[in-house]
Amino acid sequence: MTARPRTRLDRVRASAGIAQLALQQIEDELGADDLDLLELAAILRELQEDAETPGGLFPALAQLVSTAARTAEHLEPDHDGDASCPLHEAAALLDDAGQRLTWAARALTRDGEPQ
Numbered sequence: 281m282t283a284r285p286r287t288r289l290d291r292v293r294a295s296a297g298i299a300q301l302a303l304q305q306i307e308d309e310l311g312a313d314d315l316d317l318l319e320l321a322a323i324l325r326e327l328q329e330d331a332e333t334p335g336g337l338f339p340a341l342a343q344l345v346s347t348a349a350r351t352a353e354h355l356e357p358d359h360d361g362d363a364s365c366p367l368h369e370a371a372a373l374l375d376d377a378g379q380r381l382t383w384a385a386r387a388l389t390r391d392g393e394p395q
Contacts, residue, residue: 321388338378
């Protein structure tokens, strides 16, 4: 039996599933009973700045949605922005949400610096 080649949608679906599992793990960590203020601030910073992978989660999500917006601009039949404009707006909202995570992390620590 020959395996069917995976389609682009299959690959995206698998990647999204992995991302959902990772996000569930982060949510579980955020809901832990023993999480303290400094750990919460550090986690929020990690989601925005991510020292291990340059950029962070929210900037990466904004970039992903921006890529979809640019692709939609080229594929929209009427080039009227019905699809690309909401995508560009969503990317901007993700950028804003990431910045708000940084502000929240600073508010949780006395001096606004990582502990």
